[in-house]
Amino acid sequence: MSGSEAESNMGAPRRGTTGEGAFQALMMAPSPDVAAQLYEELGLSQRERLQKDAAQAAVEERQRLAEVLRQARDFSGAARLLDGCGAAALVAELYVQGGRYVDAAEAWLRAGEVERAAAAFERGGAMERALEVYRGLGAREAMAHCLVRLGRPYEAAQLYRELGQPHAEVEALGGVPSGDPRHLESVLRMCKLLDAEGFTRRALALLADTMRGSETARADPALATEKARLLRRMGMDAEAEAVIARLPSSASAPESNGYHYLKAIPIFGELSLDDMKDLYRVARQVLIPAGAVLLEKGTPGSGLFVMLEGAVDVFSGPEAEARRLNTLGPGAYLGEISLVQDAPVSAQVRARTAVRALRITRAGFQHYLDTHDAAALRIFRLFTHNLAARVRALST
Structure with missing residues (x-):
């Protein structure tokens, strides 16, 4: 072995080395690049032990080691080392790089970046937390999107209605399942919205399909009244039900909603x-x-x-x-x-x-x-x- 090779390997952690020994070896490495290489060669259990020991070290040492972990692309490990060192925004960015979006969101909150925190919660699938933060921000559109992803389309539709976004309201209402007690109410609202936007044929088709599939829907007076109103707008009369029954399922394409x-x-x-x-x-x-x-x-x-x-x-x-x-x-x-x-x-x-x-x-x-x-x-x-x-x- 040459003298330079011996020097570069000085302090290198060996298999079986304790986390504390690995920590000291990395701190003594001649350069951050060498330290990053040594870290990459550690086994998973050694890395976990090293990070646990390093968490008790002084802030300056934690920051030095965090830079080593960044170079080794252990972004989440670097974030954990820096957590609590007064660099919440940097911690959040590192968690994002490591794909730990929920941890990133919590760090964004500590950094006062509430909007970024909400987006990170949403990106990480923590929809309830995202909804909570968006609610605090008064971001009703983002709240509605979270409610859709949470399987709460009726609540989402109410928000879209308040926001004056009829096409988004229709899309949300379309997600209300047939077993939901608000399903028929949702269908009725969708028909009114579609008709108001100029999609009368589409509204009538939706209503007819709903009534064909449910005895309760056929007996609902509000749906019957709406059906009559739509048929009149289409220029139909008392035999309209027979006309609707003869319409093929692939009737001419309704007006485009985009x-x-x-x-x-x-x-x-x-x-x-x-x-x-x-x-x-x-x-x-x-x-x-x-x-x-x-x-x-x-x-x-x-x-x-x-x-x-x-x-x-x-x-x-x-x-x-x-x-x-x-x-x-x-x-x-x-x-x-x-x-x-x-x-x-x-x-x-x-x-x-x-x-x-x-x-x-x-x-x-x-x-x-x-x-x-x-x-x-x-x-x-x-x-x-x-x-x-x-x-x-x-x-x-």
Whole structure:
């Protein structure tokens, strides 16, 4: 063995070395890199003993060892060593890196970063704690999202109603199970909301399906009254029940509520049903008057627009003489790149007619990514693939 090798191995912990011995060896290592390598070579039980002994050491020694653990990528171990040393924000970041989101959330609370704590609780699946913190913040939209994930859709729907978000309220009410005593009340509310939004046929189909599947629903006077009202709006009369019975289950597609348009966007192509529904709840319906600018060329991207009704013109720039590049209608989407990439808008988009659209802001989408790890991975993977395909197309 050379002299340099002997020096680099000086104090190296051997198998069977106690945690206290390993702690001293790491403290005596000639450099943090060497110490990190020595730590990586320890067995699990040795690392646990070392951390237990180090927790009783002086703050300065704990901080030095925590840096060694960071270099060895034991982020959670480093966080535990620093916990109580007055660096709660750093501890939280380390716990996030180690995938311990609930511990990170508790650290964010100690650091006074309450919003980050709530998001970390949600990301870690501690939905009751997330709900509690969001309630303290008065963040009713986030509370509603937690309630959906907790299997409490009726409560979520009430919050969405207070927030004036009818499409999210409908989605939440759709999760109220048939065995719930509030199921029929939920169906009735959904029908009224759908009709008010212009989806009368969809409301009637929902009501007819509910009444076919339940004797209680067929005998409910409120549902019968609502059915009559919807049939009158559809131009039907006393024989409407026979007309409804003859409608095929695959009757002409109802007016779009945007969900299927959103689902069809390529970067969302691998999302699970639950993740897709959560993303849809992030979207907001917006009404844009004719002549208004949706996207202004050269300005920072503001998020995604999904066209539901109306038409927009896409121009090469904001100038009066700018060339019109395209006209887009229902099902088209604009600005999806700004959700995952900070880049200026590449064209000028103006409403040709009055437009109804779904909108997802960058802030709303970022919170969605922060609380949906698997969805975020799939979205970024597809975005990268699509971007590579565009580059290849331009180079051929």
